[in-house]
Every structure is written in C-alpha cells, then in structure tokens.
Amino acid sequence: MHLKIFLRPLWMLAAAIVQAQNRHTVQNRKLECMFVEEKQSEETQIFGPTTIKRKAFLLSGDLNINEKAIIFKLQASSLDVFQYVDEKPDNLGCEISRYSTHGIHVPWTHQGKETITDVWFTVTVRNLKSSFTATSFMRKIEAPDSQQAENNEAKADEEDSAIGDTDTLLVQVSYVVHTSTPLTKTKLKQDLVLDCGYKIDHSTDFNIDWRYQHKGIKKKLFSYNGRHEQVEHLEKGVEVFMDRIRTGNASIRIRNIDVQDEGSYTCSVYVPPLFGIQTLEVEVLESPIVSVDLDSLSLKEGDEQKLACESGRFYPLDVTVKWLRQQGEGHMLPVYMTNVVFSPHRRNKDGTYNITSFFRFIASLRDNDVTYMCRVEHISLAKPIKRYIHVKVEAQPQILLFILGSITILVVCIFLVILLIQIKKVTSYLFLCSHRKKQEEALLIIGKEDSV
Incomplete structure (x- = not known):
C-alpha cells in the first residue's frame, strides 16, 4: 500500500508527460451534427419539454463553413474526438447537446491560454450499424482578446445562455467515454x-x-x-x-x-x-436445429401420411415454419400448404425452445415425384433452413382393383337379395295378419245371426 502511495505521483507525472507529448497540430476535419435542446414552456408540465434540433458542425483546424449552422470549433487538446469517426460520414450519427453539472464546480485542468468557462457540451458520435459509440465532453472557452469574450463576460458561466443559429463556439475536449x-x-x-x-x-x-x-x-x-x-x-x-x-x-x-x-x-x-x-x-441468438422424420417416402395411391418437422434449441421464441410443395425440377413456384398444425412451444433447461410442425396428406398420383419442403426462418439465421422429403406414389395394381370391384359388387348384390327376402317376409306377414282379421270379423257376424 505504501508503495502505491509513493508511485502514484510518479505515475501522474508520467501521464502528464505522455499527454503533453501526444499534442499535435490539429488537422482539418469536419463532421455534420444536430444540436439538440429541450425548451421549457407553459405546456411543459402537461406534455413535457419540447425537443428542438438545429443543424451544427464540429470542426477542427482552419476550416470555415458558409452554411447556416451552429459551429463548434475544436481547439488543441490531448484528446481527439475524430479518432472515432475515421469512416464515411453516411455511416455516422452525431448529436451535440448541453451538459449541466447542476451547480457542481470542480477545478479542471485547462490546456491553453484562453479564458475558461463553466459551460459544458457533449458530442455523441455513433456508427449507424452499431459498431461503436463515443461521447466526448467539451468545455466552452473564449479567447481573452476576442470582442465576443468581452461582450459575454457577464454570462460566460451561464449553462443556459442562448445560442444563435449561426453562432461559433470555441470548445475543447476534456473527457471521452467510448465503446x-x-x-x-x-x-x-x-x-x-x-x-x-x-x-x-x-x-x-x-x-x-x-x-x-x-x-x-x-x-x-x-x-x-x-x-x-x-x-x-x-x-x-x-x-x-x-x-x-x-x-x-x-x-x-x-x-x-x-x-x-x-x-x-x-x-x-x-x-x-x-x-x-x-x-x-x-x-x-441461438439458431434452430431442424430435422424431418423422413428424407424420402414411397406410398400407394390412397395411403394417408403425416410428415413432421422438428425445430429445436432456438432462441428467442419467435420462429416461422412453413411447408411447401415443389413439383419436379422446373421453375414453377412452390405452393404453400395450409393444412399444417403445430405443437406447443417446449422450453429446454437452458432457456431455448423446441417446436414441431405437422403436415398430413392422402397420397394421389399427382403427388408422385413431388418434394415437400419444411422451411424455417429465425432472427439468428442469415437465410432460412430447408429440409426436403421426396415422395413417390404408385398406382394400385389393376387386378387388385378388379378383385376389389368384384367383391364390392358381390357384397352389394348379396345385400340387395337379403333386403328383398326381408321385404317379402314382411309383406307376407302383413297379408296373413290382414286375412286372419277378416276371418275373425266374419265369424263374429255369423255368431250374432245364430243367436237371433
């Protein structure tokens, strides 16, 4: 511990020397930005502050801008914000805004002879494809011999002093945090x-x-x-x-x-x-492992078959599974199948998910030489995963069809004969019942006449 205390001043001195050695002539660089401010109004309590964006430029070196914009002109410093923007401006986003220290004043080492103020800004430069972000803290400075410094001496330390649409501000980068x-x-x-x-x-x-x-x-x-x-x-x-x-x-x-x-x-x-x-x-992002239960399939005409496509161990949850029907090797567009059902999502111990998609069909001769495809899309995939099942369908043999047809006709004929026999029996029974009833009525009449 005592060694650290002893070495610390030496380390600080070495760092200061390195910083001094790192100073170099400021190169001519330009970066287009947006200056973002929040304005308070009477409606702020209801709707919140209004965000106003104005065009701005971040400049270093001797460049001048003739456009209507706020100019933030970087003065010499051991820190170079442009080391993070060494690529095409079209790939960059740049935003400048005020930074409030909320009244906290901490002495900050100043580089240069200019008059220092307690007005701070941040400039955030980010790659639009999320490859880096860098936020630099810039402190406003005023040259001691400038007329602007004399005019603004009374408000040099005001954080909310107005900034015009074409004002030029001298700033110095004091601190950078980046990723x-x-x-x-x-x-x-x-x-x-x-x-x-x-x-x-x-x-x-x-x-x-x-x-x-x-x-x-x-x-x-x-x-x-x-x-x-x-x-x-x-x-x-x-x-x-x-x-x-x-x-x-x-x-x-x-x-x-x-x-x-x-x-x-x-x-x-x-x-x-x-x-x-x-x-x-x-x-x-965990890519799904996709498999089908069969690579190829041979069926007889009229057979019923269920195809299954398993997508396993993927994350996050959202996944798209589709079945398509492709005829031959031509350029015909595949047909999306609609009679598809899914199992519920099943969660694995590591947090990934599984799901199974089912497709059921009855084989016909038009399915011969057809390829059914299971296609899986997921955010982790650059392109969909495809699994194929090739289907062959054979026609039923003619002799078998003849036998089946003959048996069917024979069964129908037997059924009709049995039906006719039953109808005849019922008819005879009804006729006999009717005849007996008439005989009973006749005997009843004869009995009445004899009694008289």
Missing part, C-alpha cells in the same frame, strides 16, 4: 467482453460502475473507487481487467453466456463533475 460493443449478438455458452473505455485530458480521480437491467430485473455488477483504488463490488461471473483499469480500460468479461445474461448493460465512468455513460445491449 466498440454498443450492440452484441452472441450464442449461448460463449465468453463475452463488453468494451468500455475512457480518456481524460489530465490525471484525476474517477469511479467506475457497471449495472444490468432486463425485464424489470436490475442489479449492480461492478464498482470501483479510483481514489482509493478499491473494488467495492463484483458480481459472480463477471471479470474485470484490473491491470488496465487505470489506463482507460473499464471493460468487463462475462463467462459462459446464458439466456439470463441478455439485456442492457450500463458502464458509468464518473469524473467529477462529469458523468460519462455508455449503454450496451446484449442479445442472445
């Missing part, structure tokens, strides 16, 4: 490094904090007190590069990624009075 992993898509059981780096234009104390949030779950992963060089919290399964943390590497490593590790991660680097934050999104 090269704003969006990470990963498979299960992988080790994942979440990148978070920072650069400060002078040696000072700082605190680092990592937090996680997903679907209502919040937890602290790691915290570091730079002043005392102490780790105050470290979540199980999280690793930190302690040998690099004081040189600007605040990254963490998560071992053996699980479904529960998906969500938003926040890296905060607090350099009083500036709070640098990067939000990193982690998405778990």
Whole structure:
C-alpha cells in the first residue's frame, strides 16, 4: 500500500508527460451534427419539454463553413474526438447537446491560454450499424482578446445562455467515454467482453460502475473507487481487467453466456463533475436445429401420411415454419400448404425452445415425384433452413382393383337379395295378419245371426 502511495505521483507525472507529448497540430476535419435542446414552456408540465434540433458542425483546424449552422470549433487538446469517426460520414450519427453539472464546480485542468468557462457540451458520435459509440465532453472557452469574450463576460458561466443559429463556439475536449460493443449478438455458452473505455485530458480521480437491467430485473455488477483504488463490488461471473483499469480500460468479461445474461448493460465512468455513460445491449441468438422424420417416402395411391418437422434449441421464441410443395425440377413456384398444425412451444433447461410442425396428406398420383419442403426462418439465421422429403406414389395394381370391384359388387348384390327376402317376409306377414282379421270379423257376424 505504501508503495502505491509513493508511485502514484510518479505515475501522474508520467501521464502528464505522455499527454503533453501526444499534442499535435490539429488537422482539418469536419463532421455534420444536430444540436439538440429541450425548451421549457407553459405546456411543459402537461406534455413535457419540447425537443428542438438545429443543424451544427464540429470542426477542427482552419476550416470555415458558409452554411447556416451552429459551429463548434475544436481547439488543441490531448484528446481527439475524430479518432472515432475515421469512416464515411453516411455511416455516422452525431448529436451535440448541453451538459449541466447542476451547480457542481470542480477545478479542471485547462490546456491553453484562453479564458475558461463553466459551460459544458457533449458530442455523441455513433456508427449507424452499431459498431461503436463515443461521447466526448467539451468545455466552452473564449479567447481573452476576442470582442465576443468581452461582450459575454457577464454570462460566460451561464449553462443556459442562448445560442444563435449561426453562432461559433470555441470548445475543447476534456473527457471521452467510448465503446466498440454498443450492440452484441452472441450464442449461448460463449465468453463475452463488453468494451468500455475512457480518456481524460489530465490525471484525476474517477469511479467506475457497471449495472444490468432486463425485464424489470436490475442489479449492480461492478464498482470501483479510483481514489482509493478499491473494488467495492463484483458480481459472480463477471471479470474485470484490473491491470488496465487505470489506463482507460473499464471493460468487463462475462463467462459462459446464458439466456439470463441478455439485456442492457450500463458502464458509468464518473469524473467529477462529469458523468460519462455508455449503454450496451446484449442479445442472445441461438439458431434452430431442424430435422424431418423422413428424407424420402414411397406410398400407394390412397395411403394417408403425416410428415413432421422438428425445430429445436432456438432462441428467442419467435420462429416461422412453413411447408411447401415443389413439383419436379422446373421453375414453377412452390405452393404453400395450409393444412399444417403445430405443437406447443417446449422450453429446454437452458432457456431455448423446441417446436414441431405437422403436415398430413392422402397420397394421389399427382403427388408422385413431388418434394415437400419444411422451411424455417429465425432472427439468428442469415437465410432460412430447408429440409426436403421426396415422395413417390404408385398406382394400385389393376387386378387388385378388379378383385376389389368384384367383391364390392358381390357384397352389394348379396345385400340387395337379403333386403328383398326381408321385404317379402314382411309383406307376407302383413297379408296373413290382414286375412286372419277378416276371418275373425266374419265369424263374429255369423255368431250374432245364430243367436237371433
């Protein structure tokens, strides 16, 4: 511990020397941005503040802009915001906004002879394809011999001073926090490094904090007190590069990624009075394993068959499974089958899912040499997975059809004969009953006459 206390001033001195050596002539660079402000009004309490965006440029070097825009002109500094934008402007997004220290004033080392103010801005540059995000803190400065500095001396420290549509502001980058992993898509059981780096234009104390949030779950992963060089919290399964943390590497490593590790991660680097934050999104993508119960199938005409397509161990839940019918090898478009049913989703122990799709049909000669295809689409796949079942259908033999037809006719004839016999019996029975009734009536009449 005593050795650390002894070495710390030497380390600070070495860092200052390196920073001084890193200073270089500012190159001519230009980046188009949007200056974003929130305006308060009488309706703010009901609808919230109004967001106003105006065109702005971030310039370095001796460039001049003739367009109607707010100009933020970078002055020489040991930090270069343009080191993160070395690619086509069409792939970049740039947003500048005010940054409030909420009245907290902390002495900040100033580079240069200009008059320093307590007005701060942030410029966030991000790649539109989510390959990096960098947020730089810029402090407004005024040249001591400028007329503008004399006119604005009374309001130099006002954070909310008005900025015109064509104003030029001199700014100096003092602090940068950046990440090269704003969006990470990963498979299960992988080790994942979440990148978070920072650069400060002078040696000072700082605190680092990592937090996680997903679907209502919040937890602290790691915290570091730079002043005392102490780790105050470290979540199980999280690793930190302690040998690099004081040189600007605040990254963490998560071992053996699980479904529960998906969500938003926040890296905060607090350099009083500036709070640098990067939000990193982690998405778990596990591709489905697709299989069919048969590769080929031979049927007789009239046979009924059920085909099954299993999609297993995929994440997230949403998956699309379709059955298609393809005739021959021509260029005819496949036909989507509609008589398809699905099993419920089944969740595995690792959080992935399984689902089975069923297709049932009765074979006919038109199904001969037909290919049925199970096609599975999932967000983890660059292209759908396809599985094929080739079907052959044979006609029923003619002699068998003749025998079946003959048996059918014979059965029908026997049935008709039996039916006729039964009808005749019923008719005879009814006739006999009727005859007996008439005889009984006749005898009854004769008996009455004899009695008389």
